[in-house]
């Protein structure tokens with residue numbers, strides 16, 4: 001029998017007085033180790049960690065929202081002048097309902113109507129999915145060629 005069990009047995013049989021109850025030690029919320037580390041970092045002048053932008057991927061920034069709001073009437077006017085699709089892909093419905101950006105939608109080209117084409121919805125999607133066709137037919141210009 002182990003010393004511990006022997007002692008327990010002696011206590012149980014009344015041969016030995018039980019140990020006085022130990023006061024439970026309160027557990028500090030911040031450990032001494034952490035406190036010391038924090039103190040060192042404070043002394044060293046570490047900057048407080050700054051929260052990064054709360055913008056989720058795909059979420060538009062306020063600036064972008066403003067641009068999109070400003071561009072909407074321009075889209076409308078453009079389509080009034082060019083009611084027919086200019087892309088004429090094999091899936092064309094001929095009725096222009098949206099704008100295709102031949103130079104992409106970067107900030108530099110977004111507002112430049114020279115890079116705009118009136119497009120029907122199927123063509124707009126077709127151009128996205130058929131990069132080479134779009135380039136061959138002059139509906140896509142960019143420095144970043146895929147080929």
Ligand SMILES: [Zn+2]
Nearest residue numbers: 085092120123
């Ligand atoms: Zn079309």
